[in-house]
Every structure is written in structure tokens, then in C-alpha cells.
Amino acid sequence: MNISHKHLIYLLVLTFFSTSYAATIEQLQQKVWYSGMADCNKDNHDAIEVHQYDQDTYILRQNMCLHSEAPFMYLLFGEQKALLIDTGATASKNSFPLADIVNKISLKRVKIRQHQPQTVSLLVVHSHSHSDHIAADKQFYNRANTTVIAPNNQQNMKTAFGLKNWPEQIAQIDLGNRLVNIIPSPGHLQDAITFYDHKTQWLMTGDTLYPGRLYINQWAQYKQSIDRLVKFSQNNRIAAILGAHIEMSSTPKKDYVMGSTFHPSEASLVLHREDLLELKAKLDKIAPSNQKHVMDKFIIYPVK
Numbered sequence: 001m002n003i004s005h006k007h008l009i010y011l012l013v014l015t016f017f018s019t020s021y022a023a024t025i026e027q028l029q030q031k032v033w034y035s036g037m038a039d040c041n042k043d044n045h046d047a048i049e050v051h052q053y054d055q056d057t058y059i060l061r062q063n064m065c066l067h068s069e070a071p072f073m074y075l076l077f078g079e080q081k082a083l084l085i086d087t088g089a090t091a092s093k094n095s096f097p098l099a100d101i102v103n104k105i106s107l108k109r110v111k112i113r114q115h116q117p118q119t120v121s122l123l124v125v126h127s128h129s130h131s132d133h134i135a136a137d138k139q140f141y142n143r144a145n146t147t148v149i150a151p152n153n154q155q156n157m158k159t160a161f162g163l164k165n166w167p168e169q170i171a172q173i174d175l176g177n178r179l180v181n182i183i184p185s186p187g188h189l190q191d192a193i194t195f196y197d198h199k200t201q202w203l204m205t206g207d208t209l210y211p212g213r214l215y216i217n218q219w220a221q222y223k224q225s226i227d228r229l230v231k232f233s234q235n236n237r238i239a240a241i242l243g244a245h246i247e248m249s250s251t252p253k254k255d256y257v258m259g260s261t262f263h264p265s266e267a268s269l270v271l272h273r274e275d276l277l278e279l280k281a282k283l284d285k286i287a288p289s290n291q292k293h294v295m296d297k298f299i300i301y302p303v304k
């Protein structure tokens with residue numbers, strides 16, 4: 001093979017990877033998730049919808065008929081470690097077999113990547129300690145090579161990741177050729193955390209920012225957290241902002257009734273940096289009060 005052939009193949013491979021990467025972000029933007037049923041007796045869908053984004057990245061969503069919060073969970077694999085962000089809203093492994101699904105995905109990866117199962121350990125963390133994000137923790141307590149950072153306020157995360165200066169300090173986990181930042185972002189709840197994955201350039205915001213009702217329990221802290229996320233986004237490219245729920249429909253300003261098990265025509269899970277900037281601009285303008293502010297893609301929803 002001469003040099004120009006080599007060059008051509010290199011270019012083809014490069015083009016394939018760059019277009020497939022761009023296509024997957026676009027696909028994720030367009031992705032329609034299973035959106036439940038008005039009569040859940042008729043529901044026969046899996047407890048957890050699994051979306052493989054790339055070889056090392058999975059998004060899991062709990063079936064709305066199992067729990068109306070229908071939270072999203074994120075599973076990221078590095079060469080040495082896997083990171084599971086959140087464990088959903090249901091504890092029972094019979095009705096909500098989260099650990100089994102994580103095991104199945106891990107085994108599938110072992111076959112593809114020819115890794116020994118024991119080389120990838122699992123770290124279970126949480127976007128915050130609300131019950132719809134931590135319920136299946138127990139399923140992981142006895143799993144081999146697994147660490148569950150229990151969500152008893154922010155203390156455990158501080159200890160585990162050396163966060164001495166909460167909430168200003170940003171910590172980092174290395175999953176093995178894959179870095180993830182831990183960005184404290186209290187306000188929805190005192191112990192809320194945002195994760196940034198350098199591989200996908202996803203900012204995973206839990207209940208701090210998502211297409212839905214942004215319940216704010218600590219106004220001043222929330223505002224500061226959003227300011228810090230904006231600052232972070234000035235130095236780190238954000239390909240997508242991914243939260244833990246969808247409560248908005250694809251019609252601007254329109255959310256579903258609280259507790260609904262049926263979300264016809266949901267808004268996209270994917271938000272962008274512009275949405276974060278819009279949130280910041282609005283927060284800068286309004287005074288802390290118990291008034292709701294309905295925006296096109298989310299609702300600022302102070303609690304109390």
C-alpha cells in the first residue's frame with residue numbers, strides 16, 4: 001500500500017468516527033423514550049429502558065408506569081471503572097432489576113472489549129439524595145468490586161472525593177482513560193451534584209436543570225450553583241445537558257400534570273448551553289419569591 005492509500009483510509013476512518021459521533025448527539029436529541037400509559041394495567045414494557053449511546057456510555061430510564069417520576073440514570077465505562085449515576089425510584093429487584101441490567105451490560109462489554117470482568121469495578125454515586133434517585137442502592141451492596149457512596153447528605157461525597165471546599169471545589173474521578181468532574185451544585189437540594197464527562201462532553205445535572213419543573217429549595221445556593229455551572233461551561237465544551245427527568249411536553253411552556261404516568265409527545269431530554277444561559281439570565285432578573293416562572297423548556301419552581 002502506498003502512502004496515498006494509507007492517507008485515504010485514515011481519512012475515511014476519521015470521517016466515519018467524526019460523523020458517527022455527531023450523529024449520535026443528534027439521535028439523542030431526537031430520541032423518543034417510552035412515555036408510559038394512562039392505564040398502567042395495560043403496560044407491558046420493560047421496567048428499565050436502556051439506550052446505548054456509544055460503546056462505553058448508556059442512559060437508563062425507569063418505566064413511568066412503575067414510578068411516575070421516571071428518572072434517568074447514567075452508566076459510564078472507563079478502562080478500569082464504571083460509574084453509575086443514580087439508582088432510580090424503586091427498591092425491589094423483582095420489579096426494578098437495575099443491578100441485573102448493569103451486570104448484563106457489563107458482561108456484554110466484557111465480551112466485546114475482552115476485558116476480564118474483575119478489571120472493571122463499579123462506583124455508584126447520586127445526583128442528590130431524593131428517594132427517586134437512590135431507591136435501588138441496596139441491589140448493589142453485595143455486588144463484587146462495587147462501591148456505593150451512600151447519599152446521607154454531602155458528607156460522603158466530600159470524603160470520597162476530597163471536596164474540602166464545598167461547594168466551590170470541583171473534584172475529578174478517573175475511570176481509566178475517562179475523566180469525570182464532580183461539581184457540587186446545591187439548591188434543588190443541599191447535596192446536589194452535577195457530573196461532567198470529558199468523553200461525551202455531557203453535563204449531567206440531575207434535578208438541578210432538566211426539561212421540567214426545577215424545584216428550588218435553597219434559592220441563593222441554587223443561583224450560585226447555576227453561576228458556577230455557567231463559569232464551568234466557559235472552559236469546558238458542553239455537547240449536551242442531560243438531567244434526571246422529563247416533565248415538559250414538546251409544546252413550549254407546557255408540562256404534564258404532576259404524577260402523570262403518561263407523557264405523550266415529550267420534550268427532548270437534551271438541553272444545551274443556551275438553556276443554561278437562559279436560566280442564569282432569568283435568575284439574575286427575578287427576586288427570590290415563591291412565584292413560578294414558566295419558560296419554554298423548563299419551569300423555575302421555588303419551593304415554599
Ligand SMILES: [Zn+2]
Binds near residue numbers: 128
Ligand atoms: Zn430531586
Ligand SMILES: [Zn+2]
Binds near residue numbers: 130132207245
Ligand atoms: Zn428527581
